[in-house]
Amino acid sequence: SQQGEEDPQALSIQEGENATMNCSYKTSINNLQWYRQNSGRGLVHLILIRSNEREKHSGRLRVTLDTSKKSSSLLITASRAADTASYFCATDDTSAGTYKYIFGTGTRLKVLA
Amino acid sequence: SQTIHQWPATLVQPVGSPLSLECTVEGTSNPNLYWYRQAAGRGLQLLFYSVGIGQISSEVPQNLSASRPQDRQFILSSKKLLLSDSGFYLCAWSRTSGKDTQYFGPGTRLTVL
Numbered sequence: 717s718q719q720g721e722e723d724p725q726a727l728s729i730q731e732g733e734n735a736t737m738n739c740s741y742k743t744s745i746n747n748l749q750w751y752r753q754n755s756g757r758g759l760v761h762l763i764l765i766r767s768n769e770r771e772k773h774s775g776r777l778r779v780t781l782d783t784s785k786k787s788s789s790l791l792i793t794a795s796r797a798a799d800t801a802s803y804f805c806a807t808d809d810t811s812a813g814t815y816k817y818i819f820g821t822g823t824r825l826k827v828l829a
Numbered sequence: 830s831q832t833i834h835q836w837p838a839t840l841v842q843p844v845g846s847p848l849s850l851e852c853t854v855e856g857t858s859n860p861n862l863y864w865y866r867q868a869a870g871r872g873l874q875l876l877f878y879s880v881g882i883g884q885i886s887s888e889v890p891q892n893l894s895a896s897r898p899q900d901r902q903f904i905l906s907s908k909k910l911l912l913s914d915s916g917f918y919l920c921a922w923s924r925t926s927g928k929d930t931q932y933f934g935p936g937t938r939l940t941v942l
Contacts, residue, residue: 749930758919758933759873804872806931815861815880815923816888817931821872 722805722823730828735792737823739805740785746808748781749817750790753802762790762803797829831856835920835934842941848893848907850937852920855901860922862903863931864895867917879903915941 723738739748747766751759765772765781765788772779778791792799802824806817832855842848854860861880865873875888877895885895892911896904903920917938921931 747929751933756917756936756938758935759921759931761930761932764930815878816875818875819865819873824870 722803722820724823725821726824726826728826728828729795731795731797733795735795735799735825735827737790737803737825739788739790739820741788741805741807741818742786743807745783748788748808749806750777750779750788751804751806751819753804753822755801759804792825795825795827797827799825800827801825831922831932833920833922833932833934835918835937837937838935839938840940842910842939844912844941845909848905848910848914848939850905850918850920850939852903852905852934853901854903854922857901857922857924859900860924862897863921863923864903864905865919865921867919867936869916873919877905910941912941915939 721740727735729735745767747764749764750762752762753759763772763774763777763779765779767783770781776793781788802822804819804822806819809816834853836851863878864876866876867873877885877887879885879897882897882900893907917936919936920934923929923931
């Protein structure tokens with residue numbers, strides 16, 4: 717089965733620096749999403765990119781998608797201490813009649829003030 | 830606007846005891862509903878999903894069961910908890926089309942002793 721796998725598993729940067737996280741998956745997708753999770757909380761949707769899109773922006777977030785390499789990246793520019801969280805990618809299951817997303821194991825981002 | 834509730838927020842239960850976690854959604858009709866489990870520092874594992882009342886799809890053979898007695902109510906249960914059932918349980922909903930954003934509840938932290 718397909719699975720999103722984030723890289724790196726953990727990332728520590730200084731406030732103001734950019735943070736880049738990558739996600740790889742194994743099969744065809746309709747779309748890919750990025751979520752954020754603060755410690756002990758639920759996940760919050762950040763951005764969705766469809767398979768026919770190559771890049772998408774939302775505020776300080778930039779997501780790219782390369783379907784030929786089955787990979788996506790999430791860039792957070794000018795990071796802030798409040799960006800400290802775990803970030804997950806999720807890919808949909810293109811099997812007919814299913815409504816499932818497969819989540820990766822996440823990247824733990826720590827932004828130091 | 831739509832909101833999703835989960836309770837309880839935390840739960841400590843002895844091995845062999847029963848379990849009932851509840852999830853309700855407000856502000857939408859006929860949502861797809863999902864139960865995930867997250868082990869400490871790990872990604873999300875899809876346990877169950879439902880596309881309608883009484884319709885439950887199980888993803889992983891296990892000690893748990895799910896029910897959807899009403900359109901916007903999703904319940905996760907167990908007759909006898911195991912130590913391995915400990916984890917962070919997340920409920921989520923998405924629109925009927927399924928292949929879109931998932932909105933997560935705040936989660937329930939379950940510790941089985």
